[in-house]
């Protein structure tokens with residue numbers, strides 16, 4: 001994935017139309033609190049409407065947070081969909097084999113920091129099972145370098161796409177879209193609120209570009225004043241720039 005950073009950036013954002021295949025096994029991955037469980041429930045509700053509750057199963061992987069599994073169980077109960085907790089790779093393989101007849105299986109991975117060594121173990125567990133497509137969740141409000149760090153930790157060939165969450169909370173979308181474009185990820189969905197299932201949408205290129213280039217209204221401590229822009233150039237570049245302008 002680090003190599004992808006050095007490749008020339010694609011010229012445009014690759015906008016997907018939902019899941020690349022409307023069936024199969026999908027695991028939602030990313031660090032803590034990005035909205036994995038909420039997005040799993042949003043996707044599950046769509047699947048129930050389209051194919052029926054009996055065609056879907058929900059899985060959750062082990063993690064540190066107390067109550068993490070309970071949250072998914074509640075959504076499962078509301079939707080009438082069974083929820084399974086898997087402890088390790090062998091358990092995952094066995095459970096997926098038992099669920100072969102399902103149209104779709106959604107796996108809500110319990111969040112952990114991208115710097116946690118368990119990330120690699122969790123990715124290996126999902127990859128080893130052979131049939132899991134991973135969807136990477138990115139918080140639209142995160143800084144660009146944090147998002148790069150996340151993509152490096154969670155990226156990989158088996159990544160089916162990414163979902164941009166919390167678009168409603170982000171003051172600027174440019175860092176997230178820039179990260180998605182540079183890493184060549186496919187944007188599958190956009191999450192813009194807490195409501196299940198309403199706040200999940202297919203990406204709209206015009207809307208995203210509008211938000212990316214929108215100038216924030218009002219002056220904030222984080223926006224540069226005219227005289228501060230010059231200070232952000234290193235002296236050597238500043239001199240060259242001055243020469244070009246003169």
Ligand SMILES: Nc1nc2c(ncn2[C@@H]2O[C@H](COP(=O)(O)OP(=O)(O)OP(=O)(O)O)[C@@H](O)[C@H]2O)c(=O)[nH]1
Nearest residue numbers: 032033034035036037038111165166191192193194
């Ligand atoms: N504003 C906003 N809030 C969201 C969105 N998606 C999820 N949330 C909220 O973010 C919080 C965390 O969501 P979860 O779905 O529990 O996140 P998670 O990634 O499963 O968290 P962990 O399992 O602890 O890693 C909840 O309060 C959600 O309602 C979104 O698109 N916009």
Ligand SMILES: [Mg+2]
Nearest residue numbers: 036037068111
């Ligand atoms: Mg969760």
